[in-house]
Amino acid sequence: MKVFVIGLDSAPPELLFGKFLDELPNIKKIVENSIHGPMKSTIPAITIPAWMCMATGKTPGELGLYGFRHRKGFSYKEIWIAHSLMVKEKAIWDYIFPKKSVVIGVPPSYPPKKINGWLVSCFITPDSSVNYTYPKELKKEVEKVTGGYIFDVVFRKEDRDSVIQDVWEMTKRRFELIRYMIETKDWDYFEFVEIGLDRIHHAFWKYFDRTHHLHVDSDYKRVIPDYYKLLDKEIGKTLKLLDEDTAIAIVSDHGIKKMKGCFAINQWLIEEGLLRIRNPELLEKPGVKFEQLDVDWSKTVAWAWGGYYARIFLNVKGREKEGVIKLSEYDKVRDDIAEKIKCIRGPNGEKWDTKVFYPEKIYPVCKGDKPDMIVYLDDLFWRSAGTLGYETPYLLENDTGPDDAVHSEYGVFALKTPETECRNINCNIYDFAPTILKLMGFDKHGLRGETLL
Numbered sequence: 001m002k003v004f005v006i007g008l009d010s011a012p013p014e015l016l017f018g019k020f021l022d023e024l025p026n027i028k029k030i031v032e033n034s035i036h037g038p039m040k041s042t043i044p045a046i047t048i049p050a051w052m053c054m055a056t057g058k059t060p061g062e063l064g065l066y067g068f069r070h071r072k073g074f075s076y077k078e079i080w081i082a083h084s085l086m087v088k089e090k091a092i093w094d095y096i097f098p099k100k101s102v103v104i105g106v107p108p109s110y111p112p113k114k115i116n117g118w119l120v121s122c123f124i125t126p127d128s129s130v131n132y133t134y135p136k137e138l139k140k141e142v143e144k145v146t147g148g149y150i151f152d153v154v155f156r157k158e159d160r161d162s163v164i165q166d167v168w169e170m171t172k173r174r175f176e177l178i179r180y181m182i183e184t185k186d187w188d189y190f191e192f193v194e195i196g197l198d199r200i201h202h203a204f205w206k207y208f209d210r211t212h213h214l215h216v217d218s219d220y221k222r223v224i225p226d227y228y229k230l231l232d233k234e235i236g237k238t239l240k241l242l243d244e245d246t247a248i249a250i251v252s253d254h255g256i257k258k259m260k261g262c263f264a265i266n267q268w269l270i271e272e273g274l275l276r277i278r279n280p281e282l283l284e285k286p287g288v289k290f291e292q293l294d295v296d297w298s299k300t301v302a303w304a305w306g307g308y309y310a311r312i313f314l315n316v317k318g319r320e321k322e323g324v325i326k327l328s329e330y331d332k333v334r335d336d337i338a339e340k341i342k343c344i345r346g347p348n349g350e351k352w353d354t355k356v357f358y359p360e361k362i363y364p365v366c367k368g369d370k371p372d373m374i375v376y377l378d379d380l381f382w383r384s385a386g387t388l389g390y391e392t393p394y395l396l397e398n399d400t401g402p403d404d405a406v407h408s409e410y411g412v413f414a415l416k417t418p419e420t421e422c423r424n425i426n427c428n429i430y431d432f433a434p435t436i437l438k439l440m441g442f443d444k445h446g447l448r449g450e451t452l453l
Contacts, residue, residue: 001245001246001247001417001439001440001441002187002188002190002243002245002246002247003188003190003247003248003249003436003439003440004182004190004191004242004246004247004248004249005189005191005192005248005250005251005436006194006235006248006249006250007051007105007106007191007192007193007194007251008193008194008197008231008250008251008252009047009193009194009195009196009197009198009252009253010197010198010201010253010254010256010407011197011412012255012257012408012411013038013255014255015228016031016250016252016412017031017036017037017412020228023225023228023229024228026232026233026239027235030248030250030414030416032422033416033420033422034250034414034415034416034422035415035420035421035422035424035425035452036250036412036415036422036424036425037424037427038411038412038413038426038427039251039252039410039411039412039413039427039429039431040410040426040427040429041254041407041409041410041411041429042059042254042429043362043374044060044066044067044308044374045254045255045309045407045408045409046067046253046307046308046309047068047198048065048068048107049065049082050254050429051193052065052087052106052107053429053430054429054430054432054433055091055092055106055191055432055433056087056089056091056092056433056447057432057433057447057448057449058089058430058447058448059363059364059448060363061360061362061363061365061366061367062089062363062364062365063088063089063367064086064367064369065086065087065368066311066359066368066370066371066374067307067309067311068081068082068124069081069305070082070368070369071369071371072369073369074319074320074321075321076295076297076320076321077291080369081124083108083110083124084108084110084111084112084113086108086368087108090445092191092436093115093116093117093189093191095433095437095442095445096437096440097116098116099116099188099189100116100117100185100188100189101115101118101119101188101189101190102117102118102119102187102189102190103115103117103118103119103190103191103192104119104120104174104178104191104192104193105120105122105123105174105192105194106192106193107122107123107193108122108124109122110122110124110126110130111130111131112132112133113134115134117185117187117189118133118134118135118138118181118185118187119133119138120132120133120138120142120149121133121151122193122195123151123152123195124151127151128143128148128151132149132151141180142177145180146176146177148173149173149174149177150166150173150174151170152170152195153166153167153196154166155167155199155200155202155203156202156400156401157401157402158402160203160204160223163199163200163203163204167196167199167227168227168230170196171194171196171227171234172230174194174196175234178192178238179237179238179241182238182241183241188440189440193253194231196231197227197228200224200227201224201256202256202403202405203402203403205224205256205404205405206258207220207221207404208221208223208224209258209404212258213258213260213261214397214404245418247415247416247417247439248415248416248417249413249432249436250413250414251411251412251414251432252411253411253429254407254408254409254410254411255409255410255411255412256406256407256408257380257381257405257407257408258381258404258406259381259383259398259403259405259406260346260378260382261382261394261395261397262306262383262385262394262396262397262398262399263344263377263382263383263384263385263393263395264385264386264388264393264399265306265310265312265375265377265384265386265393266303266304266386266387267388267389267393268344269302269304271393274300274337275295275300275302275303276299276300277293277296278295278296279293279294282389283388283389284389287387287389288387288389289386289387290303290305290387290388293388297315297321297322297324298324299324300315300324301315301324301337302314302315302337302372304384304386305371305384305386306383306386306399307383308380308383308384308407309374309375309376309380309384309407310373310374310375310377310384311373311375312337312341312371312372312373313371313372314330314333314337314372316330334373337373338356338358338373341354341375342354342355344377346378346382347392347394352378352379352382353379354378354379355375355379356373357373357375357376358372359372359374380406380407380408380409381406383398383403383406385399386399387400411429413425413427413431413452415439420453427449428449429449430447430448431449431450431451431452432449433447433449434447434449434450435449435451437451438453439453
């Protein structure tokens with residue numbers, strides 16, 4: 001059986017299966033004839049590693065991917081950015097050999113790796129001047145069909161009109177390519193990811209959500225629902241090219257929800273005496289980057305990275321160059337800091353639902369450069385700001401440019417086959433790969449999840 005997977009980055013069940021469904025006739029037709037429901041994301045709930053965890057049935061620990069960037073070894077400042085060559089585990093398209101696949105935009109897929117079929121890399125691709133396809137010759141076809149392929153857009157900027165224009169254009173070109181590949185390639189498995197939905201969510205949520213603390217009543221309130229309608233229209237045109245016996249899936253890597261604010265985690269660590277710096281005068285101006293700090297590592301216990309979740313690193317003796325925490329005291333120090341973090345309250349003294357995860361406790365193995373703690377501030381409602389120099393650690397807006405939304409733990413899963421009857425389910429992102437493999441007549445291969453069929 002052929003399988004066609006529609007990947008919508010950050011699509012939440014509350015909108016796709018709820019509020020917007022009646023306005024999306026093509027998506028509704030799939031959902032109403034599918035097994036579907038919320039799909040729990042990875043920890044952390046973020047594009048990289050979630051999409052590759054979905055494709056491989058492996059955890060972030062097994063992939064050695066804990067986000068977009070990683071520490072290099074136990075360096076204080078050296079980092080590396082996630083890329084495809086760091087993924088050593090097999091994905092669905094590797095397991096189904098000799099069947100052929102088309103893969104478009106599944107992160108991280110740059111640089112392009114060899115597959116039995118055709119691949120176009122994802123949004124981390126630098127630009128179209130590099131080789132971004134497998135085989136290399138495919139690039140000429142992509143450029144000809146699209147008139148210039150667009151991998152991603154800049155969405156954290158004040159010029160919202162240009163964001164709309166750029167995302168619409170990117171999406172239309174992506175679907176032109178998708179339809180071309182459907183018709184011209186001999187495939188058994190086809191998966192694409194549209195990143196545009198994530199960009200539209202982050203750039204326009206405060207206009208759409210009346211409960212947002214920065215809500216603005218403007219014509220931009222229609223941008224999010226209008227983009228869903230664009231997706232539905234493009235999906236409808238695409239589905240007409242598929243055979244009736246093709247299985248169709250709609251999935252997302254995580255959900256989305258309003259951002260209540262940003263919490264300057266490193267500033268808090270300084271206030272708690274856990275991060276010591278020699279140039280405190282720098283903090284008289286807002287937006288100081290961590291790299292600008294003259295950290296006194298001989299007296300520093302912990303530091304952090306910002307993002308939709310926080311990553312906390314401990315300064316361990318014998319591990320870090322100037323470590324201070326004795327290995328015998330590691331567990332106690334980490335537990336103490338975790339408890340302090342969980343006791344952080346909101347700007348008005350309100351209780352937060354903060355979760356602290358220890359990688360080695362939530363993953364079967366921890367390859368690569370893991371943080372000591374992964375932190376969801378107030379169940380992800382508060383973004384972690386890595387910058388410093390504010391009057392208070394509580395920021396009304398994102399510290400790295402306009403961004404109105406944060407991630408939520410549940411994305412979407414829907415699977416329509418000629419045999420399936422409509423039913424609601426709850427599932428996990430790790431269930432995707434074994435389900436698709438079973439559908440295509442292949443074994444589960446010892447993957448983490450369970451088949452949903």
